[in-house]
Amino acid sequence: xxxxxxxxxxxxxxxxxxxxxxxxxxxxxxxxxxxxxxxxxxxxxxxxxxxxxxxxxxxxxxxxxxxxxxxxxxxxxxxxxxxxxxxxxxxxxxxxxxxxxxxxxxxxxxxxxxxxxxxxxxxxxxxxxxxxxxxxxxxxxxxxxxxxxxxxxxxxxxxxxxxxxxxxxxxxxxxxxxxxxxxxxxxxxxxxxxxxxxxxxxxxxxxxxxxxxxxxxxxxxxxxxxxxxxxxxxxxxxxxxxxxxxxxxxxxxxxxxxxxxxxxxxxxxxxxxxxxxxxxxxxxxxxxxxxxxxxxxxxxxxxxxxxxxxxxxxxxxxxxxxxxxxxxxxxxxxxxxxxxxxxxxxxxxxxxxxxxxxxxxxxxxxxxxxxxxxxxxxxxxxxxxxxxxxxxxxxxxxxxxxxxxxxxxxxxxxxxxxxxxxxxxxxxxxxxxxxxxxxxxxxxxxxxxxxxxxxxxxxxxxxxxxxxxxxxxxxxxxxxxxxxxxxxxxxxxxxxxxxxxxxxxxxxxxxxxxxxxxxxxxxxxxxxxxxxxx
Amino acid sequence: xxxxxxxxxxxxxxxxxxxxxxxxxxxxxxxxxxxxxxxxxxxxxxxxxxxxxxxxxxxxxxxxxxxxxxxxxxxxxxxxxxxxxxxxxxxxxxxxxxxxxxxxxxxxxxxxxxxxxxxxxxxxxxxxxxxxxxxxxxxxxxxxxxxxxxxxxxxxxxxxxxxxxxxxxxxxxxxxxxxxxxxxxxxxxxxxxxxxxxxxxxxxxxxxxxxxxxxxxxxxxxxxxxxxxxxxxxxxxxxxxxxxxxxxxxxxxxxxxxxxxxxxxxxxxxxxxxxxxxxxxxxxxxxxxxxxxxxxxxxxxxxxxxxxxxxxx
Numbered sequence: 114x115x116x117x118x119x120x121x122x123x124x125x126x127x128x129x130x131x132x133x134x135x136x137x138x139x140x141x142x143x144x145x146x147x148x149x150x151x152x153x154x155x156x157x158x159x160x161x162x163x164x165x166x167x168x169x170x171x172x173x174x175x176x177x178x179x180x181x182x183x184x185x186x187x188x189x190x191x192x193x194x195x196x197x198x199x200x201x202x203x204x205x206x207x208x209x210x211x212x213x214x215x216x217x218x219x220x221x222x223x224x225x226x227x228x229x230x231x232x233x234x235x236x237x238x239x240x241x242x243x244x245x246x247x248x249x250x251x252x253x254x255x256x257x258x259x260x261x262x263x264x265x266x267x268x269x270x271x272x273x274x275x276x277x278x279x280x281x282x283x284x285x286x287x288x289x290x291x292x293x294x295x296x297x298x299x300x301x302x303x304x305x306x307x308x309x310x311x312x313x314x315x316x317x318x319x320x321x322x323x324x325x326x327x328x329x330x331x332x333x334x335x336x337x338x339x340x341x342x343x344x345x346x347x348x349x350x351x352x353x354x355x356x357x358x359x360x361x362x363x364x365x366x367x368x369x370x371x372x373x374x375x376x377x378x379x380x381x382x383x384x385x386x387x388x389x390x391x392x393x394x395x396x397x398x399x400x401x402x403x404x405x406x407x408x409x410x411x412x413x414x415x416x417x418x419x420x421x422x423x424x425x426x427x428x429x430x431x432x433x434x435x436x437x438x439x440x441x442x443x444x445x446x447x448x449x450x451x452x453x454x455x456x457x458x459x460x461x462x463x464x465x466x467x468x469x470x471x472x473x474x475x476x477x478x479x480x481x482x483x484x485x486x487x488x489x490x491x492x493x494x495x496x497x498x499x500x501x502x503x504x505x506x507x508x509x510x511x512x513x514x515x516x517x518x519x520x521x522x523x524x525x526x527x528x529x530x531x532x533x534x535x536x537x538x539x540x541x542x543x544x545x546x547x548x549x550x551x552x553x554x555x556x557x558x559x560x561x562x563x564x565x566x567x568x569x570x571x572x573x574x575x576x577x578x579x580x581x582x583x584x585x586x587x588x589x590x591x592x593x594x595x596x597x598x599x600x601x602x603x604x605x606x607x608x609x610x611x612x613x614x615x616x617x618x619x620x621x622x623x624x625x626x627x628x629x630x631x632x633x634x635x636x637x638x639x640x641x642x643x644x645x646x647x
Numbered sequence: 648x649x650x651x652x653x654x655x656x657x658x659x660x661x662x663x664x665x666x667x668x669x670x671x672x673x674x675x676x677x678x679x680x681x682x683x684x685x686x687x688x689x690x691x692x693x694x695x696x697x698x699x700x701x702x703x704x705x706x707x708x709x710x711x712x713x714x715x716x717x718x719x720x721x722x723x724x725x726x727x728x729x730x731x732x733x734x735x736x737x738x739x740x741x742x743x744x745x746x747x748x749x750x751x752x753x754x755x756x757x758x759x760x761x762x763x764x765x766x767x768x769x770x771x772x773x774x775x776x777x778x779x780x781x782x783x784x785x786x787x788x789x790x791x792x793x794x795x796x797x798x799x800x801x802x803x804x805x806x807x808x809x810x811x812x813x814x815x816x817x818x819x820x821x822x823x824x825x826x827x828x829x830x831x832x833x834x835x836x837x838x839x840x841x842x843x844x845x846x847x848x849x850x851x852x853x854x855x856x857x858x859x860x861x862x863x864x865x866x867x868x869x870x871x872x873x874x875x876x877x878x879x880x881x882x883x884x885x886x887x888x889x890x891x892x893x894x895x896x897x898x899x900x901x902x903x904x905x906x907x908x909x910x911x912x913x914x915x916x917x918x919x920x921x922x923x924x925x926x927x928x929x930x931x932x933x934x935x936x937x938x939x940x941x942x943x944x945x946x947x948x949x950x951x952x953x954x955x956x957x958x959x960x
Contacts, residue, residue, distance in 0.1 A: 156919055158684075158685075158729040158730065158919075158923055158925075159685060159729045159730065160730070164685070165685050165686065166686065166690060167685075238694070296697045296698060296701050297701060298731055300731055316740050316741075316911055317727070317730045317732050317737055317740070318730075318737070318741075318911065318915065318916055318919050319740075319741075319911030319915070320911070353909070354911075354919075355812065355909045356906055356909075356915075356918075356919075357906050357907050357909065359796055359799075359907075360799070360811065360812050360906075360907055360908065360909055363799050363800075363803065363804055363811045363812070364811045364812050364813075364909070366804060367803055367804060367807070367810070367811045369810060369811055369812060369813065494922075521678055522679070522922070524678070524679035524680070524683075524684060524922065524923070524924050525677075525678035525679055527679075527680055527683035527684060528678050528679050528680035528683060529678060530683075531680070531683065531692050531695060560690070560691055568691065568693070569691075570691060570692075571692065
């Protein structure tokens with residue numbers, strides 16, 4: 114009897130111990146109808162959207178921070194936190210005045226000092242910011258609400274960078290956080306955006322909770338991408354980290370979640386048959402599959418071998434193997450991705466002609482390929498990369514190339530791709546990755562568009578003309594001039610071949626049909642403006 | 648007895664130290680770079696090197712190991728590379744779901760398995776025995792995720808009796824807590840049921856062949872009393888042993904079950920950390936798991952003295 118009582122006591126104590134953390138954190142929650150539960154493409158591993166380029170950190174930033182400018186659905190920057198702005202006659206001094214009533218969720222007013230500190234920190238990490246700050250001489254604070262950016266030469270892209278949606282986004286933080294070394298993460302997440310991060314209700318790796326910011330004053334214009342009125346119609350947004358694709362779909366069907374950013378395409382048929390679910394491609398510029406070549410070592414230190422890769426690549430086979438349904442992928446010959454403002458068809462005869470293994474074999478021969486193994490790095494935990502590895506292996510073999518396919522998880526690929534040694538000493542020749550179509554469309558901000566040798570992105574291409582054309586694009590002051598520069602850049606790029614694309618895909622999102630006001634845009638999933646019917 | 652317990656506890660520390668060295672070397676010598684993952688795909692090699700320096704990953708391996716070991720010796724498991732949160736806090740947040748899942752699984756599995764095992768032994772070589780053993784083979788051989796998806800489809804999607812996924816803390820009500828745990832516990836427990844039921848059957852068959860059982864039968868002891876009072880207690884040592892060994896099975900099963908049912912437990916914490924190469928979390932959790940495993944085995948060893956008074960330490 115004593116033993117039984119002891120067991121009961123121990124059991125009760127264990128129960129209390131288990132329950133203790135939940136009792137401490139328990140708080141009244143908004144109703145289910147006023148709560149949106151979303152499963153995004155990954156986990157919010159890090160919270161500082163300047164420290165990391167991870168899209169999840171940018172989504173987090175979009176909820177809690179605001180931006181000075183925001184792009185609209187025409188990709189034009191519109192004032193967001195800024196009330197008014199002007200450019201001096203010599204086009205060297207921009208002056209910005211903040212809106213009235215802007216406050217951080219901590220209650221402090223947003224000041225010009227906060228903005229300047231935020232811009233400076235962002236500019237250290239972001240490709241566009243770095244490009245811009247090479248021309249910035251000063252960022253004086255005029256008064257509480259006014260600051261300036263002073264340039265040494267005119268820079269037409271300035272507002273585009275301040276309002277862009279692609280990571281790193283120029284989110285405005287308090288001066289306190291914005292003064293943190295850009296290589297170090299901030300530890301407090303206080304913004305002036307439409308939602309507040311609820312740290313107490315969040316669980317790292319499991320769910321992230323955002324409550325409506327009652328002090329946020331939205332603009333009066335209708336919401337359009339990153340611009341206009343960011344009206345929080347839900348009291349709470351919960352981003353659940355749910356990794357299993359089947360469970361994600363089941364949870365959406367059962368109404369346990371409302372939004373699924375990237376449902377598995379294997380399961381999309383099931384969702385399409387469900388009347389309670391809506392399927393929509395939110396990001397029409399999609400994602401590009403990217404075959405990156407190492408310019409430091411043979412055979413791809415020879416331009417003819419790189420050109421061979423253009424003829425070797427089938428424009429849709431990898432997409433077909435990975436995504437199946439042709440609704441969700443397309444061939445794309447533009448180096449700036451398709452359905453983007455910089456898409457063009459300059460120098461794409463090789464693309465229009467389609468795959469030509471014989472021509473590729475001939476070019477490898479002309480390049481003096483000597484039969485040495487070509488090392489392909491493939492990530493076995495990312496399906497399009499796995500398929501790219503297998504198909505490129507097959508195509509290269511058909512073209513007479515000796516191939517060594519090295520598979521690991523994505524973490525293994527990102528570690529090895531940084532190795533500049535020859536492939537037989539731990540280096541590589543080819544790796545596969547992806548980037549958003551919107552990111553690709555920008556010749557300056559995407560690191561992969563640079564060809565500045567040792568300072569370039571992995572693969573380290575060198576091409577002076579490419580760098581001149583990137584600067585020409587940034588200096589162009591009209592859309593027509595920019596397109597002309599983009600065409601020239603593409604003409605040149607497909608001659609020296611910095612890398613190769615293997616298709617563009619449009620990942621559909623799925624959400625409960627009773628959600629209203631979803632804003633589909635590239636790079637970000639905005640949860641402002643979203644409500645629930647009924 | 649006390650000396651034995653102290654000796655075993657000291658050996659736990661040695662085991663954890665060996666596990667710690669092994670895990671540290673395995674992680675740091677295998678490919679992968681958390682700095683590259685943090686920096687994102689658009690980062691330049693220089694930016695990645697900057698982050699590696701900040702994280703101390705550019706230091707020689709022995710320096711990194713001594714730094715980590717120094718913290719461990721002070722009871723500090725470190726800080727997550729990604730979230731900046733202390734590992735102990737992250738583990739603390741994940742304890743309740745994992746302990747709940749493990750306990751409910753053990754409860755369901757042991758109750759069901761021992762009942763089925765005793766029944767199979769009692770009805771040995773009959774259709775009942777064969778049916779139960781076929782079911783246990785199935786339970787052992789069908790992967791947990793397949794069982795999980797089937798249960799979700801039937802009980803959550805079609806019948807709408809139980810939730811698909813998630814976890815409700817017990818503080819928010821015992822009923823919602825239990826509703827969330829039914830399907831994962833059954834999924835996780837199935838293999839466990841099969842294992843324990845088979846051991847129970849075998850052990851019971853040995854005991855039922857003993858002379859004292861024949862004497863009990865001759866004296867007219869009722870079946871129920873003979874099975875539960877006379878036979879089961881004496882068959883207990885191997886059953887408790889296999890339950891203890893099964894805790895390791897439970898640990899690996901928890902990882903899959905927590906993923907399929909989206910339970911924010913320690914299993915998911917470590918899987919996510921492995922994908923991101925979040926070294927402090929992986930090292931911390933594996934150290935804790937190894938300590939728990941050794942302690943469970945100690946408890947199992949000590950429980951022998953309750954089951955069989957002849958055993959003394």
